Amino acid sequence: MKRLRYFPVLLILLVIPHLAEAQVESYTIKKTRFSSKNSDEFSPVYYKDGLVFCSNMSRSLVKNYLTPDDKGLLNIVFADTLNWKVRLFARELRTMFNDGPASFSRNGDTVYFSRNIRTDVNRDDASPRNKLGIFTSVLEDGTWGKILDFRFNNEYYNITTPFISPDGKRLFFAADNPEGMGGTDIYYCDWKGDYWDDPVNMGPEVNTKGNESYPTVNSEGGVFFSSDGHPGLGGKDIFYTRQADDGKWLPPVHLNAPVNSKYDDFSLVADPMMNSGYFATNREGTVDIYKFRTNVPQLFYCDRQRENQYCFSFSDNDKIFVDTRYLELLWNFGDGSTATGPDAEHCFKGPGKYQVRLDARDKKTGHVVFTKLAFDLDLRDIEQSVILSPLSAMAGEQVTLDGLTSSFEGSTVMNYTWHLGDGQYSKEGKLQHTFDRAGDYDIRLGLKVRNDKTGVIRELCSVKPI
Numbered sequence: 001m002k003r004l005r006y007f008p009v010l011l012i013l014l015v016i017p018h019l020a021e022a023q024v025e026s027y028t029i030k031k032t033r034f035s036s037k038n039s040d041e042f043s044p045v046y047y048k049d050g051l052v053f054c055s056n057m058s059r060s061l062v063k064n065y066l067t068p069d070d071k072g073l074l075n076i077v078f079a080d081t082l083n084w085k086v087r088l089f090a091r092e093l094r095t096m097f098n099d100g101p102a103s104f105s106r107n108g109d110t111v112y113f114s115r116n117i118r119t120d121v122n123r124d125d126a127s128p129r130n131k132l133g134i135f136t137s138v139l140e141d142g143t144w145g146k147i148l149d150f151r152f153n154n155e156y157y158n159i160t161t162p163f164i165s166p167d168g169k170r171l172f173f174a175a176d177n178p179e180g181m182g183g184t185d186i187y188y189c190d191w192k193g194d195y196w197d198d199p200v201n202m203g204p205e206v207n208t209k210g211n212e213s214y215p216t217v218n219s220e221g222g223v224f225f226s227s228d229g230h231p232g233l234g235g236k237d238i239f240y241t242r243q244a245d246d247g248k249w250l251p252p253v254h255l256n257a258p259v260n261s262k263y264d265d266f267s268l269v270a271d272p273m274m275n276s277g278y279f280a281t282n283r284e285g286t287v288d289i290y291k292f293r294t295n296v297p298q299l300f301y302c303d304r305q306r307e308n309q310y311c312f313s314f315s316d317n318d319k320i321f322v323d324t325r326y327l328e329l330l331w332n333f334g335d336g337s338t339a340t341g342p343d344a345e346h347c348f349k350g351p352g353k354y355q356v357r358l359d360a361r362d363k364k365t366g367h368v369v370f371t372k373l374a375f376d377l378d379l380r381d382i383e384q385s386v387i388l389s390p391l392s393a394m395a396g397e398q399v400t401l402d403g404l405t406s407s408f409e410g411s412t413v414m415n416y417t418w419h420l421g422d423g424q425y426s427k428e429g430k431l432q433h434t435f436d437r438a439g440d441y442d443i444r445l446g447l448k449v450r451n452d453k454t455g456v457i458r459e460l461c462s463v464k465p466i
Helices: none
Strands: 027-031 041-047 050-055 075-080 086-088 099-104 110-116 132-140 159-164 170-175 185-190 212-217 223-227 237-241 265-270 276-284 286-294 311-315 327-332 338-340 343-347 352-362 368-379 398-402 411-419 430-434 442-451 457-465
Touching: 041 099, 041 265, 041 276, 050 099, 110 159, 170 212, 185 212, 212 265, 223 265, 327 368, 338 343
Parallel strands: 041 286, 075 099, 099 159, 132 159, 159 212, 237 265
Antiparallel strands: 027 286, 041 050, 050 075, 075 086, 099 110, 110 132, 159 170, 170 185, 212 223, 223 237, 265 276, 276 286, 311 343, 327 338, 327 352, 352 368, 398 430, 411 442, 442 457
């Protein structure tokens, strides 16, 4: 048997039912209708029934101020999804300088956006100290209210490309702080109830000697960002990272072509399932916004599948003396099983809540005299995608791969993605597959899981050799 296993103008910082063949690209992309050959559009974010983004396009409803080279300054604009007609997003947020990018709270009533700190000066006399900063405004009766500045805005370095996490608890942004790791680094601040805590640099896993910018955040706190410092296809590329349980950021994952290219690709935003989204690129000369659709989801982080532990050793560590001439110790494991003696080993049949007791009982009558120990054991399966498969198979033999036993309390599995290690893929929960050649294969199963109460979607991925 053969075994198978397996900054002022710093803003532009720069269903497949069974198996799909390897040459299927991860994404399909298409330039949006509103993108222009003569202007730049970038930093799209979802807002109500359309997109808000930055643009220096000239529109009859948008009077453009010009830079010295006759290029329009940036405005925050809106395009609805019905006809993609572009208009100025909000006159009350507009200045004579660069405005945007913008980000919105989950309910859309608070905007976080970037612009020059001083807007009450003549553009021709603008000081180099008039840096970019972050500002906020709250929607009041259909109008954006008083504009408040971020408390870390300053005249020494730029702070821009803000993005608020969906839960509103963390604000990400880019800054060219000279105390950073490179040109521009990505930072975040945590909300402390009535103020933003001090900025935290995302650290060397994310930030390089180059430029990292344009952070966007998904519902589980994962961060897409752009970088020209990490290895990629050229220019700025889009990467993804998330925070591990120990608080460290995981090594960034490069998004596959054609989202990334040899040109500058940045400011990606996606729906919670990563089924589709938008990003900006200058692959046609000017910066345009493209829409992408996911054909074969990338599995960003996969952990080796672990075996659930149902067997335990129990020991009497209580200091109460028991006269073993008249009394004996009896373990009761809460599942109908018992064992005598101060030490015992027991295997439970599966997850559950068990009341474990160590009783001292009369040897003659069997009556419990007193209970030495008592505790509740809440035994749960490891939260992971579960791959049921044979340990080995013959080349050319059909094997069953089953992910349907993956279940999560209080959550619903939304979809399945198999990467089968031989260049083939599947979106079925359970499938039959044949490996044509002998070898070692790593089977990966990714799940999108939605919390039934909060609606937050997270991704889990396991890898198992066969």
